[in-house]
Amino acid sequence: xxxxxxxxxxxxxxxxxxxxxxxxxxxxxxxxxxxxxxxxxxxxxxxxxxxxxxxxxxxxxxxxxxxxxxxxxxxxxxxxxxxxxxxxxxxxxxxxxxxxxxxxxxxxxxxxxxxxxxxxxxxxxxxxxxxxxxxxxxxxxxxxxxxxxxxxxxxxxxxxxxxxxxxxxxxxxxxxxxxxxxxxxxxxxxxxxxxxxxxxxxxxxxxxxxxxxxxxxxxxxxxxxxxxxxxxxxxxxxxxxxxxxxxxxxxxxxxxxxxxxxxxxxxxxxxxxxxxxxxxxxxxxxxxxxxxxxxxxxxxxxxxxxxxxxxxxxxxxxxxxxxxxxxxxxxxxxxxxxxxxxxxxxxxxxxxxxxxxxxxxxxxxxxxxxxxxxxxxxxxxxxxxxxxxxxxxxxxxxxxxxxxxxxxxxxxxxxxxxxxxxxxxxxxxxxxxxxxxxxxxxxxxxxxxxxxx
Ligand SMILES: [Zn+2]
Numbered sequence: 046x047x048x049x050x051x052x053x054x055x056x057x058x059x060x061x062x063x064x065x066x067x068x069x070x071x072x073x074x075x076x077x078x079x080x081x082x083x084x085x086x087x088x089x090x091x092x093x094x095x096x097x098x099x100x101x102x103x104x105x106x107x108x109x110x111x112x113x114x115x116x117x118x119x120x121x122x123x124x125x126x127x128x129x130x131x132x133x134x135x136x137x138x139x140x141x142x143x144x145x146x147x148x149x150x151x152x153x154x155x156x157x158x159x160x161x162x163x164x165x166x167x168x169x170x171x172x173x174x175x176x177x178x179x180x181x182x183x184x185x186x187x188x189x190x191x192x193x194x195x196x197x198x199x200x201x202x203x204x205x206x207x208x209x210x211x212x213x214x215x216x217x218x219x220x221x222x223x224x225x226x227x228x229x230x231x232x233x234x235x236x237x238x239x240x241x242x243x244x245x246x247x248x249x250x251x252x253x254x255x256x257x258x259x260x261x262x263x264x265x266x267x268x269x270x271x272x273x274x275x276x277x278x279x280x281x282x283x284x285x286x287x288x289x290x291x292x293x294x295x296x297x298x299x300x301x302x303x304x305x306x307x308x309x310x311x312x313x314x315x316x317x318x319x320x321x322x323x324x325x326x327x328x329x330x331x332x333x334x335x336x337x338x339x340x341x342x343x344x345x346x347x348x349x350x351x352x353x354x355x356x357x358x359x360x361x362x363x364x365x366x367x368x369x370x371x372x373x374x375x376x377x378x379x380x381x382x383x384x385x386x387x388x389x390x391x392x393x394x395x396x397x398x399x400x401x402x403x404x405x406x407x408x409x410x411x412x413x414x415x416x417x418x419x420x421x422x423x424x425x426x427x428x429x430x431x432x433x434x435x436x437x438x439x440x441x442x443x444x445x446x447x448x449x450x451x452x453x454x455x456x457x458x459x460x461x462x463x464x465x466x467x468x469x470x471x472x473x474x475x476x477x478x479x480x481x482x483x484x485x486x487x488x489x490x491x492x493x494x495x496x497x498x
Contacts, residue, residue: 046075047469049431050086051093053445054079057424060446064093068429072243072468076425090433090464092441092449094405095421096159097372097432098196098412100334101275101313101363103164104146104186108492109133110368123281123343131217135171136498139185141491142167146189148488149367151478153195156459157372159430159467160196162334162363162416164250164275164313166204166221168231173219179227180234187238187245192484194472196430197242198416200250200275201235203228203257203265209291211258221252225264232268244428244468246417248272254288254296259303266304273309273417275334276300280314280345297322306331311415313363316346323349327358332415337378339365350383354393361412373454373461376404401450433464 047068054064061079065086069075113129137145146163153161163186169175178184183201190197204221207214214222223231232249239245249269251257253276257265266274279285279296288296297318300306308330315326315333326333335348343366353360362375380400383392393407394400413421420428434441434449440457441449453461465473472479 049089049093049429049466049469050081050083051433052083052088052091052436054093054423055095055450057422064423066423066429066431068469072429072470073419074423074425074427074429077423090431091436092434093423094432094434094450095409095423096430096465096467097157097405097408098160098162098361098416098418098420099153099158099363099372100162100311100332100361100412100415101164101336101365102149102161103166103366104149104189105134105137105142105167106130106365107149107152107367107370108141108145108495110366123345124283126343128217134167134220135217136495137167139176139182141495142182143185143189144487144491146186147192147484149370150189150193150195151481151484152370153364154193154465154467154472154478155462155476156370157432157462157465158195158364159432159465160198160412160416160418160420161190162198162200162248162273162275162311164200164202166202166250166252168201168223169220171220173222178234179231180238183231183235184238187242190242190245192480193478194467194470196244196416196418196420196428196467197239198246198248198272198418199235199239200248200273201228201231202250202252203261204252205261206256206258208255209287225261228265229268236270244418246272248274248417250275253277253284254299255284262304271417273311273415275311275313275415277313278315279317280340282317282346285317295319295322297326301325301329308332308414311361313365314340314345314348316340316348318349320349320352323352323358324356327353327356330359332411333358333360334363334415335360335375335379336363336365337375337382338369339367341378341382342366342368347382347386348379350379351387351392359411359414360407361415362408371459372408373458376401376408376454380404399447399451401452401454402447404454405450429466429469431466432462434461435463
């Protein structure tokens with residue numbers, strides 16, 4: 046049994062002092078004792094809080110961050126960004142994906158995320174030629190999670206069509222495309238590759254209503270064992286208009302009406318909902334996966350957070366395209382988007398709590414639900430996924446309790462985090478990943494080679 050001792054820790058019942066946490070061999074919290082005897086104890090951290098789940102990641106896109114910030118002023122949008130992404134993805138090898146994903150997961154750990162939902166859609170070779178092993182690239186994602194220690198919820202993506210109504214896929218989508226049978230083989234391969242990964246979760250991800258026909262959606266949901274179901278939805282106004290043209294319904298309304306959305310679902314973006322959709326989704330128990338930095342970068346629009354919050358809707362954050370990797374920044378970006386549309390302050394805020402605390406609590410519990418993981422609370426039975434905040438950091442010094450969260454989220458960022466444990470194993474020490482040198486050297490080699498191809 047390993048023991049950690051924290052001067053202060055955020056427990057489910059609130060802030061506590063002199064907290065002793067015992068961790069079992071599987072990395073789960075066995076006991077939590079507050080007000081314990083501090084005499085003679087070496088302190089593992091001054092301030093401990095749960096690690097955040099990152100519910101939406103496309104790992105390879107980390108390598109194209111900063112490569113799509115040019116085009117025709119005012120005419121560039123999500124769809125032209127997607128064309129750039131398709132051109133980029135054509136060049137990637139499985140070893141590139143390993144080097145990029147390891148760098149990404151290391152950066153996530155340094156930035157406050159202790160688990161990730163990998164929405165994995167790059168399955169085949171160029172022009173859709175299959176690898177002998179259908180889980181060839183999925184195995185590189187799993188290897189990257191081993192090399193970095195991040196908790197992995199793998200979400201193999203089912204992608205079949207180029208648009209609503211079962212339209213044929215495009216040439217530049219061939220590396221993503223599967224039949225339902227091919228997807229079943231991919232899931233089987235991923236399941237057996239995950240057997241040696243402690244705490245791994247396997248879910249499914251129908252890509253979007255554009256890419257999956259209703260009959261296929263029903264078939265692949267039947268292939269799910271017990272992990273979550275993630276889907277991109279209502280990210281773009283054109284997508285809403287096309288869905289209306291195809292079905293007469295808006296995307297979120299269609300999904301709620303036809304697919305029995307419940308707490309097993311995570312709807313990524315859900316940016317464009319009317320009031321009725323917002324209320325119905327909040328009542329469904331599903332989680333919305335918000336990706337504020339990516340949604341801003343792509344010009345997607347703004348989620349109706351105030352109404353969703355008032356109706357008790359559950360949500361979490363993801364870094365999606367990885368234009369930035371900083372958990373605090375996603376939380377701040379979400380709240381600021383709401384302030385800008387409401388002309389008000391502290392919009393996503395609970396009664397008698399700070400905004401930082403409200404955002405943090407929602408994102409850790411919604412994130413754990415969305416990733417199907419026992420994480421997000423420092424309490425027995427949950428994974429020992431823990432962040433250590435630096436009490437001497439300039440934005441935290443002299444503060445206490447929820448002020449630490451407000452300082453970290455609104456005024457600081459990832460440099461407030463000095464240590465991180467995942468399932469009780471310390472992976473970030475002195476703000477740096479324990480394998481940073483090797484992982485970053487591989488990434489630098491990969492990028493230099495990739496951008497010269
Ligand atoms: Zn996405």
